[in-house]
Amino acid sequence: MKTISLVYISLSGNTESFVTRLKDYLLSQYEGIEVQKIHIKDLVKEGQDFYEMDHPYVAFLPTYLEGGNGVDNGDVEILTTPVGDFIAYGNNASKCFGVVGSGNRNFNNQYCLTAKQYSQRFGFPVLADFEMRGMLGDIKHVAAIIADLYELEEAGTKV
Numbered sequence: 834m835k836t837i838s839l840v841y842i843s844l845s846g847n848t849e850s851f852v853t854r855l856k857d858y859l860l861s862q863y864e865g866i867e868v869q870k871i872h873i874k875d876l877v878k879e880g881q882d883f884y885e886m887d888h889p890y891v892a893f894l895p896t897y898l899e900g901g902n903g904v905d906n907g908d909v910e911i912l913t914t915p916v917g918d919f920i921a922y923g924n925n926a927s928k929c930f931g932v933v934g935s936g937n938r939n940f941n942n943q944y945c946l947t948a949k950q951y952s953q954r955f956g957f958p959v960l961a962d963f964e965m966r967g968m969l970g971d972i973k974h975v976a977a978i979i980a981d982l983y984e985l986e987e988a989g990t991k992v
């Protein structure tokens with residue numbers, strides 16, 4: 834049994850929706866897996882200490898920036914910083930396959946900027962991005978990336 838861990842934060846529910854649908858999709862398409870959702874907001878709310886991940890994970894990060902235009906200002910992260918703290922904890926950064934950014938294209942240059950900043954800060958790739966709750970195509974795209982990273986077997990492919 835392979836454990837796929839999805840580490841994320843969601844303030845207004847879009848990322849929660851995406852991660853939940855992604856989990857269902859992965860379970861329907863691949864065998865021998867379990868999917869673990871780790872919502873950093875819950876850890877913080879419950880006053881739990883951060884811990885070191887003992888297996889690889891993928892991070893999901895919506896963008897919340899303080900005003901600005903993303904060019905010469907507007908690159909200050911708000912609300913999502915506990916995700917960065919979790920990734921910076923112990924060896925967690927080295928266990929992260931990469932980050933999937935989300936946001937809203939109306940923010941132009943600031944679209945998914947925080948995911949790009951995390952990629953630079955921690956040295957892992959931006960694996961994909963999607964807008965708001967994401968479409969089925971986004972779910973399939975991210976699931977395929979996860980299947981490659983974890984080397985998953987499609988359900989029903991064994992003879």
Ligand SMILES: Cc1cc2nc3c(=O)[nH]c(=O)nc-3n(C[C@H](O)[C@H](O)[C@H](O)COP(=O)(O)O)c2cc1C
Nearest residue numbers: 843844845846847848895896898936937940944945
């Ligand atoms: C105060 C605020 C600031 C935001 N700033 C950005 C931004 O700079 N870039 C971007 O792509 N999206 C931005 N967004 C859009 C959110 O990233 C988007 O709605 C996302 O889906 C929210 O995810 P959540 O519902 O899981 O919290 C912002 C939204 C709010 C409410």
